Amino acid sequence: MSKKPNFIDEDATIGIVAPSCGCANDPYLTRLDASIARFKNKGYRVVEGINTRRNDALGASAPAKERAEEFMSAYLDDNIDVVMSAGGGEFMNEILPHIDFEKLKQAKPKWFMGFSDNANLTFTLTTIADVMSIYGPNVPSFFEKPWRLNQKDSMALLRGETSHVEGYKKWSYGTKRGETNLLARIRYAKHKHLVPFNYESPFEGTILGGCLDCVHLLCGTRWDKVKEYCAKQEGGVIWYFEACDYNPCAIRRALFVMKEAGWFINAKGFLFGRPLCQSMTIMGVDKFNAVTDTLGDLNVPIIMDVDLGHFPPSMPMVNGAKAKVEYRDNNVYIDYDFEK
Secondary structure, eight states, X not given: OOBOOOOOOTTOEEEEEOSSOOOOSTTHHHHHHHHHHHHHHTTOEEEEOXXXXXXXXXXXXXXXXXXXXHHHHHHHOTTOOEEEESOOOSOXXXXXXGOOHHHHHHSOOOEEEEOGGGHHHHHHHHHTTOBOEEEOOOXXXXXXXXXXXXXXXXXXXXXXXXXXXXXXXXXXXXXXXXXXXXXXXXXXXXXOOOEEESOOSOEEEEEEEEEHHHHGGGTTSTTOOHHHHHHTOTTOEEEEEEOSSOOHHHHHHHHHHHHHTTTTTTEEEEEEEOOSSTTOOBTTXXXXXXXXXXXXXXXXXXXXXXXXXXXXXXOOEEETOEEEEEEETTEEEEEEETTO
């Protein structure tokens, strides 16, 4: 288990950074403002980083070095209790050469939460700096009033009010087509159907994972400390992944590379979210056999189509924390043990 940051108080200061894209355009800008208002109404203080409302670089809020400096400043600022990301994007990996992981490793542990492209930090903070992080909603996702589902779960985890997260009843493709109200609540109408493989009983281990598109590209780089991290995890590792741009063939290739790199040597199980290539089949390869044909010989539980990914809602996942995972009644239940 990695170092656990202190849980935040009801009047905590939230630092918002934009290590990938900023909120310069709608719907993100309107939802950012609404989310900040929600936080303030609940008693939190909010400090915006200088890049929060920028999109001044190619596909990003700012040049890579400036994005890295903004994150480092917020993380090392003793007046900021938790750091949250303003948004996802495409090129967050470019900030990694400018992140001082040794300084982060020596610093007082602090929660960082972000989704999608932010896996570049949620994953490396855990595997390199050895500190827990939360792969969870970006700030504009908190625009709904009142908060519900993964919004409530994320804040309850950050506040230490719960150590339990479970899947949700229904999911959605997103905002209703033709909806013009940028603050309209998401309508969850799709019934889920989880698919287990090799599952016999609950399994335990250290939670680790993120967006497959991002995590896979770290394999073999200087930021690949995964084998060393996993080797230290007594009881093994429970991996979770969700895919954004990757089609079934890309998913299969990515898992093959990570497997051959030794990342899964002590895997205790896998959770896979609903990929955006939900119904795609290429040369007979679909979202199911892309996974099972590649990982099946590990003989560990694999649970597919869980509530993770870019189809909301997505469960917040605590990288670096010990947990027990159970599948029953078409749902997945995760119980964290922050004391082990």
